[in-house]
Amino acid sequence: MATETPPHWLHPRDIAQARAAQAEMAALLVAEDDLPSAPRRLGGADVSNTRFDPAKLVHAALVTLDADGAVLAQASETRRADFPYVPGYLGFREVPALAAAWSRLAVMPDVLLVDGQGTAHPRGFGMACHLGLVLGVPTIGVAKSLLVGGGEPGPAPGDTAPLLWKGRRIGMALRTRRGAKPLYVSIGHRVSLATAVSIVLAATGGRRLPRPIRAAHDAANDARRGCQAAEDLRSE
DNA sequence: GCGACAG
């Protein structure tokens, strides 16, 4: 797995090359469990953006939580996005910064929950797959809305419904909280869908989003605000 | 050709 990373896997010159890179990478994904058994250290990954930002900065953050949900470590990386936001190619915009942050994370998690799709993607290669493959780490895609496909779970927490697209099961729609929109869980890398759903559900502290995702979101926002504060001081 | 479209 974690061998070398061809340049175009992180920095394709255009959409055509990005699409080809996704096909190359998708062929290397592992869809079976290849991670420690519980209790596990769960990681979270997310990116924050500033609207109308001419510098096009992406603030990426990673966090590692212990079995009780306490933050054991966190790392963030801010850099200019060298790829635009294009639905279906989010990995090329966010993975480079996340990978940089990963190298500075003091405590490695056993599995990483990524804010975005895994295999619930037009070509079966969402950003959770992208990040997992580049890092060689088990990842789970946790999306708040759909990119492709559909599926409506029952109203009770824990209810699921297959996320179907073109006759294929690409993930699972999961109700994590009554009255809240479902989450769309899919495989990233080195984990099975059943395990992914189990982990996400267990990490929900009565909230809609699993703890690692919330913590990563907070960390990414902190990184963004920190940069904003620095910019403000510079211009005064 | 007409919509849809993770973050």
Add this chain to the structure above:
DNA sequence: ATCTTGTCGC
């Protein structure tokens, strides 16, 4: 993703 207060409901 981001801009934002109050407000409805458990």
